[in-house]
Amino acid sequence: MKRIALALIGVAALALSACDGTSDTLTDGRDGVDGQNSGSGSTAGGEDTTFNHSNNPGGADPQATEQPAEPAQIKMVGSPEVTSRLHGCGKLSVASIANLITSRGLTGGQPQGTQSAQQIFNASGAALGAANYNGRVPEAPFASTSAMAKLFDIFAMGSYAAVGNNYNAPACPNTKILGADGKFTKDGLTCLLGKPARDEHVAIANDAIAQNGTDGAKIAIAALLAAAHTCQ
Structure with a gap:
């Protein structure tokens, strides 16, 4: 009985000493810097230990003392329209290409012995990333090199x-590309581009x-057509 009682007392003493934070063999109960016990909440941030972030979604407050860095490359990227074309490179769906050709x-109008745009499209489903329903393969969401070339x-x-001379687009009746x-x-260029053409488009053409x-x-x-209907 004495042995059992002594064993229980020893276990209880070890448990109590481990809970009071004073007998840790690694830190000896000290949890702060330079061996000091900093107490609870020592890792919480305060006005003197955190960065002053701007709450203005449009940019930093001009009156703020800290201004965010503006690397040169950020200024060179360009407008959201440019960045979306560079980094969000999707592709026209096969159905959209078909509608573009017909509308x-x-x-037609191709030289003798060559294929028209419609004929090339009809024979290029795989290269354009068309869906393979028999193989349970969906249409490709992004353009490949072969799709861009085709x-x-x-x-x-x-x-x-x-x-x-007989050009007449169903989507743009009585509109001629060339005057x-x-x-x-x-x-005519507005019809091809699908958005209002600018004087620069006409001048370059x-x-x-x-x-x-x-x-x-x-x-x-x-x-x-390539510039308007494909991304860069």
């Missing part, structure tokens, strides 16, 4: 239809005609 009248092939051959003077019209009277218009159309 903009890019279905899409530009479609735009390049579609340009032959756009410069034709009677052989130069681009702003309404007409410059291509000035440099290459034979194929300049087709090159400009393919380049504008």
Whole structure:
């Protein structure tokens, strides 16, 4: 009985000494800096130990004493429109490409012995990332190298239809890409781009005609379509 009682007393003493924070063999009960017991809440931040963050979502308060750093690369990135095109590179769905070809009248006009934009599209489902339902593979959400190359092939051959005399886009009735003077019209480029064309678009496109009277218009159309409907 004495042995049992002594054992129980010893266990109880060890438990009590471990709970009072004074017999820790590593810290000897001290939890602060330089062996001092700092007490509870010593790691909480205060006015003198935390950074003064600005609560203004538009930027730092001009009156604040601390201003956030503005690395040079942040200023060089550009507007949100630019960054979204650089870092959020999705692609036109296969259905959207089909609608673009038909609604903009890019279905014919190709030279003899070549394929039209519509024919290239019809034979390029796999390259464009179309869904494989039999294999339970969904449509690719991002463009691949082959998809980008094939899409530009479609735009390049579609340009032959756009410069034709009988061009008539279902989405833009009675709108001509090239005017009677052989130069681009702003309404025609607006139809191709899907958004209002600017004077800069017209000037660059007409410059291509000035440099290459034979194929300049087709090159400009393919380049504008690629710039408007693919990301960088």
